[in-house]
Amino acid sequence: MLKLHNLSRVYQTDEVETAALNSVNIEIEQGEFVAIMGPSGCGKSTLLNIVGMLDNPSDGQYMFMDEDISGYSEAQLANIRKQNIGFIFQNFNLIEELSVQENIELALLYHNIPAAERKERVAKVMDKVGIAHRAKHMPSQLSGGQQQRVAVARAVVGDQAMILADEPTGNLDSAHGQEVMEMLQQLNQEGTTIVMVTHSPAHADYARRTINLFDGHVVTENVRAA
Numbered sequence: 001m002l003k004l005h006n007l008s009r010v011y012q013t014d015e016v017e018t019a020a021l022n023s024v025n026i027e028i029e030q031g032e033f034v035a036i037m038g039p040s041g042c043g044k045s046t047l048l049n050i051v052g053m054l055d056n057p058s059d060g061q062y063m064f065m066d067e068d069i070s071g072y073s074e075a076q077l078a079n080i081r082k083q084n085i086g087f088i089f090q091n092f093n094l095i096e097e098l099s100v101q102e103n104i105e106l107a108l109l110y111h112n113i114p115a116a117e118r119k120e121r122v123a124k125v126m127d128k129v130g131i132a133h134r135a136k137h138m139p140s141q142l143s144g145g146q147q148q149r150v151a152v153a154r155a156v157v158g159d160q161a162m163i164l165a166d167e168p169t170g171n172l173d174s175a176h177g178q179e180v181m182e183m184l185q186q187l188n189q190e191g192t193t194i195v196m197v198t199h200s201p202a203h204a205d206y207a208r209r210t211i212n213l214f215d216g217h218v219v220t221e222n223v224r225a226a
């Protein structure tokens with residue numbers, strides 16, 4: 001699915017230079033469920049942002065679906081991203097002015113899908129994540145667990161091949177956190193590639209492989225026995 005080769009990301013501010021990622025080599029196969037762990041500031045979010053094409057590496061190569069996207073323009077990256085990648089964030093990132101249904105449908109507006117089919121897809125995915133009974137609610141009228149379910153629906157409604165989740169359970173109590181993890185597990189079993197940053201060892205256990213970062217380096221990788 002993707003391959004990072006000697007990839008680095010240096011943040012340059014007035015006085016300091018921070019190497020958030022330092023010559024990282026990572027390969028992720030299609031259909032994998034990978035957890036990224038490590039202490040605060042080790043580069044997890046930076047890594048996820050680059051993998052999600054929201055940020056560019058300072059150095060190194062990024063191959064996505066056998067394409068070297070390292071030198072691609074913003075528009076080219078946006079195109080690949082919209083077709084292939086869904087995002088789930090810790091703070092849900094729903095649009096407050098739009099209903100549940102509209103938040104999910106928004107992800108399809110980039111796909112040139114006729115309105116009737118959009119409605120059908122949105123209805124199907126709302127059913128799947130168990131939020132159909134709240135279709136007309138606004139995000140502020142939902143619990144955190146429900147909001148994250150909407151975010152999961154939005155991430156997959158376009159048949160995205162890969163989901164990037166940045167601490168998806170970070171703002172949820174343990175019961176709702178587990179619900180979200182089970183949803184991700186189910187999507188993975190259906191073939192979606194998942195890359196998830198987490199601080200929770202219990203939630204990392206849902207992944208088949210855990211990549212541990214420290215100071216911008218990959219320090220260890222553990223593969224869970226099947």
Ligand SMILES: Nc1ncnc2c1ncn2[C@@H]1O[C@H](COP(=O)(O)OP(=O)(O)OP(=O)(O)O)[C@@H](O)[C@H]1O
Nearest residue numbers: 011012013018020039040041042043044045046047
């Ligand atoms: N926009 C920025 N400008 C300057 N430095 C940055 C910027 N973003 C991140 N950094 C620095 O890069 C390093 C890696 O940050 P990153 O957010 O990737 O870490 P993280 O592992 O996700 O941390 P956390 O678990 O606390 O979210 C940190 O030292 C951070 O201070």
